[in-house]
Amino acid sequence: MTNAAIETRSLRKRYGEKLAVEDLSLTVRRGEVFGFLGPNGAGKTTSLKMLLGLVEPTGGAGTLLGAPLGDRATRAKVGFLPEHFRFPEWTSARELLRFHGRLLELPDTIARERAERLLGTVDLLDAAHRPLRGYSKGMLQRTGLALALLGEPELVFLDEPTSGLDPLGRRLVRDLIRAERDKGTTVFLNSHLLGEVEATCDRVAFVKGGRVVRERALAAEGEGVEFEAVLRASGLDADARAGLERFGRVLHDEGDEVRLSLASESALPEIARWVVERGASLRHLSADHVSLEDEFLEVMGADHRPG
Amino acid sequence: MRFLAIVRFTLEEAARRRVLLAMLLCGGAFLVLYAVGFHFLVRDLAGEKGAMATLTRQFVVNMFTIAGLFAVNFLMVMSAVLLPVDTLSGEITTGVLQTVAARPVARAEIVLGKWLGHLLVVWGYLLALASGVLAIAWFTAHRAPPHVPAAFACLALEAAVLVSLSIAGGARLSTVTNGVLAFGLFGFAFLGGWVEQIGSFVNNDATRNIGTVTSLIMPTDAMWHLAAHLLQPPFLAQMRMSPFSMGPVPSAAMVVWAVLWIVAALASAVRGFRRRPL
Ligand SMILES: Nc1ncnc2c1ncn2[C@@H]1O[C@H](COP(=O)(O)OP(=O)(O)O)[C@@H](O)[C@H]1O
Ligand SMILES: [Mg+2]
Numbered sequence: 366m367t368n369a370a371i372e373t374r375s376l377r378k379r380y381g382e383k384l385a386v387e388d389l390s391l392t393v394r395r396g397e398v399f400g401f402l403g404p405n406g407a408g409k410t411t412s413l414k415m416l417l418g419l420v421e422p423t424g425g426a427g428t429l430l431g432a433p434l435g436d437r438a439t440r441a442k443v444g445f446l447p448e449h450f451r452f453p454e455w456t457s458a459r460e461l462l463r464f465h466g467r468l469l470e471l472p473d474t475i476a477r478e479r480a481e482r483l484l485g486t487v488d489l490l491d492a493a494h495r496p497l498r499g500y501s502k503g504m505l506q507r508t509g510l511a512l513a514l515l516g517e518p519e520l521v522f523l524d525e526p527t528s529g530l531d532p533l534g535r536r537l538v539r540d541l542i543r544a545e546r547d548k549g550t551t552v553f554l555n556s557h558l559l560g561e562v563e564a565t566c567d568r569v570a571f572v573k574g575g576r577v578v579r580e581r582a583l584a585a586e587g588e589g590v591e592f593e594a595v596l597r598a599s600g601l602d603a604d605a606r607a608g609l610e611r612f613g614r615v616l617h618d619e620g621d622e623v624r625l626s627l628a629s630e631s632a633l634p635e636i637a638r639w640v641v642e643r644g645a646s647l648r649h650l651s652a653d654h655v656s657l658e659d660e661f662l663e664v665m666g667a668d669h670r671p672g
Numbered sequence: 673m674r675f676l677a678i679v680r681f682t683l684e685e686a687a688r689r690r691v692l693l694a695m696l697l698c699g700g701a702f703l704v705l706y707a708v709g710f711h712f713l714v715r716d717l718a719g720e721k722g723a724m725a726t727l728t729r730q731f732v733v734n735m736f737t738i739a740g741l742f743a744v745n746f747l748m749v750m751s752a753v754l755l756p757v758d759t760l761s762g763e764i765t766t767g768v769l770q771t772v773a774a775r776p777v778a779r780a781e782i783v784l785g786k787w788l789g790h791l792l793v794v795w796g797y798l799l800a801l802a803s804g805v806l807a808i809a810w811f812t813a814h815r816a817p818p819h820v821p822a823a824f825a826c827l828a829l830e831a832a833v834l835v836s837l838s839i840a841g842g843a844r845l846s847t848v849t850n851g852v853l854a855f856g857l858f859g860f861a862f863l864g865g866w867v868e869q870i871g872s873f874v875n876n877d878a879t880r881n882i883g884t885v886t887s888l889i890m891p892t893d894a895m896w897h898l899a900a901h902l903l904q905p906p907f908l909a910q911m912r913m914s915p916f917s918m919g920p921v922p923s924a925a926m927v928v929w930a931v932l933w934i935v936a937a938l939a940s941a942v943r944g945f946r947r948r949p950l
Contacts, residue, residue: 380949417774420949440776451767455688467677468775512771 370395370520370551371416373427373434378411378420378575385411387575389425393568395519398542398552400566400583402559402657404665408575409555410448413522416553417445430520441469444518448525448555450509454498458489458508461497462515469516476515483511487537503534510541521545524555539565559657569657571664579664583657592627593659597649598640605643612636627652674777678785679792686755686793695751695797702747703804706740710812731908733813738903738916740805745827745896748798752834753854756790760842760945761850770950780942783843787938791835798831799824819902826902829930830895834858836937843944857890865893872920880920887922891930894922 369392376389386408393399403409414420416427418435432439452461459480466476484493487507497505506529513521523542527535542552542565556562562569563583570580594613599621606618609625612632617624625636630652640647686692713736717729760783763769772782802824810816817823837857841850868883887894900916901909909921 414770414950419770419773421947437776437778440774443774445771445774447767447770449767451770453685453763453768455685460684464677464681465771465775467680468674468772468777470674470776509771 368395369393369428370397371399371427371429371553373416374425376412376415376425376427377423378408378415379423384575386415389415389572389575389577391570391577391580393551393553395551396546396549397567398546398554398565400562400569401553401555401572402557402562402569402661403572404557407572409572410524411575412572413524413553413555417443417522441516442519444513444516444521446506446509446513446521446523446526448528450505452497452505452508455496457494457496458484458500458504458511459493461508462511465512465515471516479515479517480511483514486514486541487511502529503531506530506534507537510538514541514545518550520551520553522553522555525557526554527556527558527561535561559661563657571661573665592630592652593655594625594627594633594636594652595649596623596625596636596640596647597621598623598645598647600645601640602643602645605640605645608639608643609636612639621648626655674775675781675785678772678777678782679789682759682786682789683792686789691755692751692793692797695747695754699744699747699797699801699804702743703801703808706743706805707808707812710736710740710808714813730815730905733809733815734817734904734908735915737805737809737815737817738900740808741802741823741827741899741903742896742916744798744801744805745830745899747801748794748827748831749834749858749892751797752790752794752831753838753851753858755793756786756835756838757842757851757854758847759786759790760839760941761845761847762842764948764950765846767950773950779946783839783941783945784938787835787839787941790839791832794831794835795828798827802827817903818905823899823902826895826899826927829927829934830892830899832934833890833892833895833930833937836934836941840937840941840944843941843948858892861886861890861893864890865897868920887926888929891926891933894926895930898922898926 371391371393373389373391376386378384378386389408389412401409401412411420415422416429416434418440422434427434429436430439430442456464462480462483463476466473466480469476471479481490484490487510489504489507489511492500492504497508500508506526510526513523523538526538530538539561542554545552554562554566566583568580568582570577572578593616596609601621601623606623609615609623612635613625613627615623616626633650633652637647637650713732717725717732720728760769769782773779806816806820834854838850838854841853845853864883864886867879868886871877871879871883897916898921901921904916
């Protein structure tokens with residue numbers, strides 16, 4: 366029995382010629398909000414479908430809440446919001462929740478009580494009796510969220526939950542994710558919206574071309590955050606440039622400009638002193654917090670074109 | 673039970689969809705026309721007198737009743753193919769099934785639940801229209817054909833064959849391909865049935881065999897012929913005069929075959945759907 370919510374080894378999915386997921390090996394701990402980041406077509410949705418048993422892996426193995434992938438009973442403890450939430454248009458949000466309550470084999474009174482509470486949480490009580498065909502995109506997404514949480518899952522998969530939502534809708538999703546984390550639910554969030562991930566996730570994995578290329582914890586408020594320093598000076602000789610290495614990794618060095626990666630801003634005065642003592646004229650020195658977006662672009666590399 | 677949840681949701685869906693409403697309007701319009709036709713037919717027959725007239729009258733009324741059921745049979749075929757035709761393929765394409773299949777429900781339960789739900793709807797439709805035809809015959813001519821329950825059972829089995837085919841196709845094919853295939857097979861069996869009838873009328877063995885083979889491939893027409901045979905009074909049935917039973921009567925083995933055919937179609941549906949990426 367493993368304590369991981371999700372554990373996979375070399376999961377792979379091939380559709381005919383197309384390799385959708387090449388090698389997915391990752392571990393998601395119980396109770397964490399895990400961000401799965403990558404450009405469109407990176408294989409995020411396919412990975413998630415393999416974990417849920419909607420798609421059979423071509424190779425590899427894994428466990429979900431300790432049970433092998435595809436185990437039916439485990440799915441009672443798992444919630445899921447698909448990427449493009451599609452629905453039977455003739456039914457209403459309330460009826461759809463009832464139907465899923467029956468699929469979960471919840472006792473009638475509990476199903477009813479939970480459905481009403483969730484409809485309230487996602488602010489759909491007014492529209493709950495109307496057919497879904499008349500819902501706006503945001504209302505549908507909120508219906509999908511209520512559906513995902515109906516089983517009071519231990520693990521929730523959200524595939525691009527805020528795409529197409531307005532700022533209020535995004536706020537709602539963010540609040541729901543936080544509320545789930547506070548309850549101890551594990552959340553697996555597929556996204557390419559980095560701000561959202563930065564605001565909610567404990568840990569992230571970057572996926573590219575169907576493999577995890579980087580995995581790391583997101584630091585809480587200021588600790589261990591990376592900075593990027595930009596230095597512009599004329600008359601910097603090779604010696605001076607080489608000496609900069611001891612302050613941090615040199616990212617870029619061309620002409621008058623050098624860019625460095627720093628662990629903290631406190632190195633700036635020393636850098637300034639070093640440059641001036643070497644006889645160069647310092648014109649500019651600054652340091653900026655490296656955002657997830659910068660990291661994303663760095664990880665995905667220059668060869669990546671907008672998907 | 674999760675299976676019953678799927679059945680129930682399918683029934684609720686059918687009740688709201690326009691396809692069923694359209695089929696009901698078609699059926700209602702047909703029954704009105706049929707009642708008017710029957711009324712005038714009976715009035716004309718009442719004018720004739722004599723010993724032969726009673727026999728003619730009985731023959732014509734029986735034939736007209738079976739003709740009415742022949743039309744009902746066609747409406748039933750339409751509904752049995754069209755109602756379930758996109759339930760799997762359509763919901764796979766749009767992704768509606770993703771949230772359903774992510775629940776602790778077996779893929780087989782989804783397929784069989786949808787199958788039973790649609791079958792119940794088609795049976796309800798068949799029962800309503802066929803009873804309508806018999807009621808019209810009873811109230812205008814005061815006559816009812818024999819063996820009604822057995823004949824209805826044959827038609828119900830025919831409906832089950834078609835619903836199973838439509839569901840099995842939906843698990844593997846696109847909606848359009850599935851519809852074309854289902855109607856194509858039905859038409860194939862229908863033509864095969866006529867070849868068999870005509871062949872046996874002129875005593876040609878080869879054509880009779882063609883009929884048997886088509887019935888084995890697609891047992892719908894055999895079920896209709898069995899029903900039509902049962903609905904004729906024995907003396908008429910033996911004369912082999914009616915346009916609905918000139919040929920050999922399908923045997924009881926054909927009924928067993930139809931049941932096996934349904935089981936095989938469902939097994940194929942479950943197997944196809946189980947491996948489908950959703
Ligand atoms: N059913 C499928 N058949 C063929 N190719 C697919 C299928 N689903 C996804 N793909 C391909 O696999 C790759 C990964 O897709 P997806 O998992 O949807 O990526 P993401 O969710 O990261 O945008 C894409 O190139 C996509 O075109
Ligand atoms: Mg995706």
